[in-house]
Amino acid sequence: MAVTDKNGLVNDNELLVVYMPNSNKAMVYRVIARQNRGFERIDYGGIPTTAGQVLNTYDGSTNATGYAGELPARSYTAGITFPLSGVWDSTDMWFVPYTWNDRVFHVKTHITPGFARVGMQIPRGVNQSRFQKERVVGGVDQSVGFGYNFGEMETVHLPEIHYGYTFGNDTNIDLRSGVKFVYGEYYVKIPNSASLIFDVLSRNYPAHWVGLPVSTVDATITQGLKKTWGFDGFTVYPNSFRTNAIAEYGAILGSPDVTSQGVLM
Amino acid sequence: MTSQVFTIHATTNTSGCLNDGVSSTLTQASGIMFLTSDLWSGNVVNQSDALGAGVFRIPKGCNFKIWENTLYGAPATVMVQSSSDGYGSSWTPVKTDTNPTVNGELVIKHGARPIIIQSPDGNKAVRFLYNVNGTAETISGNNNNIYADYTVEVVESNLF
Numbered sequence: 001m002a003v004t005d006k007n008g009l010v011n012d013n014e015l016l017v018v019y020m021p022n023s024n025k026a027m028v029y030r031v032i033a034r035q036n037r038g039f040e041r042i043d044y045g046g047i048p049t050t051a052g053q054v055l056n057t058y059d060g061s062t063n064a065t066g067y068a069g070e071l072p073a074r075s076y077t078a079g080i081t082f083p084l085s086g087v088w089d090s091t092d093m094w095f096v097p098y099t100w101n102d103r104v105f106h107v108k109t110h111i112t113p114g115f116a117r118v119g120m121q122i123p124r125g126v127n128q129s130r131f132q133k134e135r136v137v138g139g140v141d142q143s144v145g146f147g148y149n150f151g152e153m154e155t156v157h158l159p160e161i162h163y164g165y166t167f168g169n170d171t172n173i174d175l176r177s178g179v180k181f182v183y184g185e186y187y188v189k190i191p192n193s194a195s196l197i198f199d200v201l202s203r204n205y206p207a208h209w210v211g212l213p214v215s216t217v218d219a220t221i222t223q224g225l226k227k228t229w230g231f232d233g234f235t236v237y238p239n240s241f242r243t244n245a246i247a248e249y250g251a252i253l254g255s256p257d258v259t260s261q262g263v264l265m
Numbered sequence: 266m267t268s269q270v271f272t273i274h275a276t277t278n279t280s281g282c283l284n285d286g287v288s289s290t291l292t293q294a295s296g297i298m299f300l301t302s303d304l305w306s307g308n309v310v311n312q313s314d315a316l317g318a319g320v321f322r323i324p325k326g327c328n329f330k331i332w333e334n335t336l337y338g339a340p341a342t343v344m345v346q347s348s349s350d351g352y353g354s355s356w357t358p359v360k361t362d363t364n365p366t367v368n369g370e371l372v373i374k375h376g377a378r379p380i381i382i383q384s385p386d387g388n389k390a391v392r393f394l395y396n397v398n399g400t401a402e403t404i405s406g407n408n409n410n411i412y413a414d415y416t417v418e419v420v421e422s423n424l425f
Contacts, residue, residue, distance in 0.1 A: 113304050114267035115324045115419040143387070145325055150421050151267035170387055172322040173305040 009184040015207035025233030029188040042181040079121035079164020094157040098228040105157040112178040114151035117168035123220040124164030140168035160224035189265030194249035230257035268420035275393040275413040298393040325387025330418040331380040336371040338411035340398040
């Protein structure tokens, strides 16, 4: 059976890997169940810009939105979150606190028009896009041409971290925007098996991998992971490191910081 | 990535309105057409653009494809041009359609081979020019205006 369904979301009782390139560490989750099974779409509406909001342009000036949800000509946004009433943090619908360590949100964001740029800041306000180590900065706001996608983006929202979505329009036209989320609210546990963790991270056991676009070590991410699950990830090793890796993973799984969180299964 | 298929409604109607019931009469025999679409706000291209109305700048790293178009108003010619040397300079013809039929419409479909304009550096733009094959007052139908509907697609350039 496939690990993911037709929407690219992880099926029940399959494994999800969230990989962080900056640290070569990964979180491994078993998706116990998907809370929103059968209803995976949120038609959010326009991007959360407000009428009269001033955005920077690729030409070094500014441009103001004509109405809420507009992406003005030649403009890009800073890292923004999606407000929603009734959620834990009404300014950010994807944010949950560290006490929600049984939940992760697997989110695929689609924007229309499909030629709008979409980028990600993890955490919000930190541009992680780099080329040749730290030499060249990329991102939605840059004219260099990397560090963003067109029209869609996939990520996994972890507790205790605000992610910043960035959008850009390098045409000369004020665009009407529309955002759709295809998401899974997963009830998760961390597998309490060091050998299984190794088999997953060495690609010998099927799982769905999502890499977070993080290129630099940021304390917010490390602290968020430790606060939520008691550790900041399993180091990814090659096959030849099996014995040492399993011993290391076992120590993590058996540590009081992790066992006290009640996150293992 | 997600490509975007949409319709560009090129018009000589200076109010930029999509309503074909507008009664304004074409007075210029040639010029740049205004562009409207459901994708952008306000029904007209940003009037503050340095090149004036009627220009669509293709996003960097994308291709602009013309799949089919319909021309209303005759006798008239509509020409699609792309800028070939930086944004907004050295306009080059890309396709030209002539509708000779009074009170008729001209439908052109490109099938599996769309017209493609590439914008690797983000400085390419397209514009739509009209030319009345006669005097402006000879346009018949459509309240004496020329309309051209283009089904286009903007797609990331490495996807064909």
